[in-house]
Structure formats: structure tokens, C-alpha cells
Amino acid sequence: MLGKHFRPLDFYSGGPENAYKLLPFHFIRLQGTRYVVTNMVGEYIVIGQEDLYEFSNHRLSPTSDLYNELKSKHFLIDSDSEVPVDLLTLKLRTKLLPQSNFTSLHLFVVTLRCDYSCPYCQVSRQTEDKESFDMSERTAFAALDITFRSPAPAIKIEFQGGEPLLNFELIRKIVIEAKRRNECEQRDLEFVIATNLSLLSGEIISFCLEHDVYLSTSLDGPKALHDKNRPKPGRNGHLLTVQGIKLAQKLMGKDSVSALMTTTEQSLSQYKEIINEYVSLGFTSIFLRPLSPYGFAITTRQSEKYNTDQWLTFFKKGLDYIIEINKQGYFLKETYTVIILRKMLTPFSAGYVDLQSPAGAGIAAVVYNYDGDVYASDESRMLAEMGDKKFRLGNVIDDSYEAIFGSDTLLDILEETTLESVPICSECAFKPYCGADPNYHYATQKDIVGNKATSGFCRKNMEIFRHLITLLEDNSEARRILFSWLT
């Protein structure tokens, strides 16, 4: 009976009958002689250079801890079982499944008008009086036709601008009409308004409560920083935003409103103040976002005020500070870190459009502009406002669903941004965590694939991946806190 519980003696002899075979994996230097090896679904192990060569040359002892770890994470297969192949298949299919659901995020740009004048505005907003930049009801309902043609079982409709509350009446009509249609469609329907909250009123809050509409806002930090980044006539932008946040939290619930920040040159030295501002308002997450190279951020040269390395320093210090806050008992997550950790540590997709392969443009998210033009992403819309309509897919009035989503424009993007066929990316160990950002590379290199050796997107993500893995491996307290963000 004991023979059932112990392997035969010759298993430990390391003879040819116990030789293992390699399963597909990639590796990359972490730091010094430490490497990260990743399998096809992104499960990783940190390994020394010598061990990497021993493993790759089939000289690793089957009695070693490393052997067992590599086996448990499907880096090798031996005579014990053929199951690793099935398990890798299952895990990879699980990760890719959301892509088969197709477009789930539909952005409605209900107006380009705005009551702010942010120098880094990515959408090149228009002044409040220009109603010719409002979406019409006809256009909105045509966009709804396209929205419900998507096979996605869960659909999120996000209202963007400008300042979308300047066209609240249209938002109201779209929500009511979408819910009416959904009585037949039976999708899991969700609504979000991306707003600066300056126009938030009791009427709007009542509507949001009645129809389960969430709010998303921008909060760049404490008053001086926020008002400098996001100037408003009256210089009371921060005051109105904070008032709106508190009002929404009080009447709609703490989770009804979320906020994110954009890093400007002035933000770089104020990571603590920014994070403290979020804590003071009771937020449990903060998204440390770099400035994107679109719209007014280009024309005002805001995007040139700092480089990738400076932002990475800001991010790492900010993350360290957030971890310290968690140690002191306040639960606060960094959103981008959670997205990446979900890719690293779970078999599930993170559902983040900018970190997908092929690019999430069109197939994860689509934008219906105020004039009915359809864009592959919000960044595509921003490029269009600068005069470049390269990523325009069609128009909701003039084009059918098939014409829009079967367009050469979209198919070319998807074909060229599949990382398995992109130079440097195809062999990168961080590929399972990364994605393609065709808009960023087109904006910065005039090529939707881009040369990754000179790509700020690549540099940023590689450095974050390395930093997180180092924290997970070398800092047990940080590891515990990072894991808690995934539950």
C-alpha cells in the first residue's frame, strides 16, 4: 500500500526515463543575474541565470525545489502526467475568452463643450456656447443601434465630453432608451458619466440613483495643484469637484463615484499630497496616470514637460507611499497596479483596453463622437480633434455595424497589433501582461506598431512589471498588501 504513496526508487536516479521536456516559456532579465521566466498564460518564476541554463539544458534535478515549482506552473512536463498541456490550454482559453464577447465598452461623446480650460485636455474641448458640438438625439439613437449589435453579454455605456453634463438631457434620453431596449436584449447594462462634477445637481443625482448611473471624475490633487492643472473661470474647480464627490458619496453611496488623476510636471514632486487628498475623501483606489500625448497636451507642449523616467520615479514613490498607507491600516489600491497584478497572478483577463493583444481598439471599446463618427478608441477621437482621422471607423448614420467593425481600418489595426507577431514583443517574457497601444505609437512615432526600443509605452510598462515582481519577490509585507488588492 505504501507503494501507492511513494515514487519508485529509480525516479530519483535522474536517468533518461525521468527526463523532462520543456513547455513553451519566455525569459527576461530582472536585475543582475536574476531572470523572470513566464509561461504562455503569464505565470512567472524568478530564477538565477545558472538555474535558467540548467533548466533549459535539461540538467535540473527532479528532486530540487525549483523543479517542483517549474512543474507546478507548467514550465516542464515529465513522465508523471500529460495534464500540464490541458491545463495551459484551459488557462489560456480563460484569459482570451473576454475577447470573444467583443465590444463591451461604448463611449458616447454627448458634447465637446466644456466649462474648464485644462492645458492638457486631450479632446480639444470647445467653449460652452458652441451647441453645434452637441450630439443629436438621432445620432445618439443610431449609436445605440450599433451598441446593441455587439454580442457582449455585459455592456457599459460611458458618457464623455467635453463636459457631458452640459448635455444632460441627451444623457437622460439615452439611458431611458437603452434600458427600454434592454428589456428585450437582457444584457448586463451599466452606465457611467465621466464628469468634472461642476454641474452636479439634485436632479442629476436623483436620476443617477434611479437608473444606477455611476460617476467618474478627475481629481489631480490638492486645491493648488488641481486648479493649476485644470483651470476654470472662477478658479473654483477643486472646490466644486470635492463638493460634488462628497455630495455623490452621501446621497448615492461611497462606491458611486470614482476619481483618477493625470500627472503633470507640477505633480511629479507632490505624490504624497495627491495621495493624501484621495485618502481625505475616503477613496479606496487611485489611478496614477501619465499624461497622454494627444490633443491640447501636444499643442500646449504639456506632454514634453517630463519624460518616462521622471514619471516612473513618481509612480514608484507613489506606490511605495500607498503601500505605507496600507500598512497603517487604510485600504487603498493603485488601479494600474491592480490591473497588472490581475494579469500576473490570476487566470483572468484584466479587461483594460490599453493592455490587450491585439489592441482593444474597437473590439473592447468603441467611441461614438458627437457628430456620429465612430472611432476605435478614445485616443483615436483625440487624434481626430487634432486633424488626423486615421482611426475613424465610420459613421453611425451612414454606415452599418458590419461596415464599421469589418472595416479595413480596424482589421489592419488588429492584425498589426497582435504581439505574437510584433518585433521584440513576440519574444518578451512580459508579453502576457502587456498590450499594444497603436494610438500612442502613432502619435509618437507615426507608426501603429512602433519601435519598442524607443517606445515610452514599452519602457513604462517593462519598468513597472520589473518593479512589481521585485516587490512581490523581495518584500513580504508589500507582497501581502498587493495580494490583498486582488480580493
Added chain:
Amino acid sequence: MGNNMPHSKSSYTTENGNYYLKFQIGVFSLDTLKRAALKFTSYCSFDFHIGNESIDVTLCFGPTTSEEICEKTIGDYKSEALDQDLRSRIAAETEGYRNLILANVFSKTSIVNTGHD
């Protein structure tokens, strides 16, 4: 970047801001060296020449690049060449399993055997 006279360190020679490396044919393939070079195109440009016994790689740095950066880049490039060589071997060895897994992932078949098939 110092004087323009050619001088030699143990693994390369340099002249006029260009650095010349030799890789023995049979140890590294041209494809390996080119793949390794891709990652350093932000630092310098590359020229390749296949000789009788070696592949000659020229790294062309800009006039303002410090010697420290040049030497670090050379070291990193040589390390990357070793890594690329290993990647090629691993890719070749695991190609069959990779294709099998991908074929199963994208097939319209059940992965889990329910016993009712």
C-alpha cells in the same frame, strides 16, 4: 569620446566613435545578433558584415555619447546575444507544444472531458 586613433579592448576595437565586435560563426547566428541589436537601437545604429570566420558587428554611436554608455551598451548587447541564442533554442524545442496548445485554445471543442463524449 577620446582621440580618434583606433584602440582595442579585449573584446572590441573602436575608431571614430564606432565600435567593432566580432562574433565567431557557428557560435552565434546572424539572426540572433540582429534580434539582439533591435533592443539597442535607441542607443546606436548597427552594421553587420559576414566574414569568413566571423560576423562583424559595428555599433555606431552619436558624437555626444559617452564612452561609459558605449561600453555599457556593448556589454549589454553581448549579454543579450547570449539570451537571444537561448531563446532561439527554446522556441525551436517547444514549438510543437506551443502549436498544440494554441490549436486547442482556438478550436471549438471542449477541453474538459466530461465523460459524456
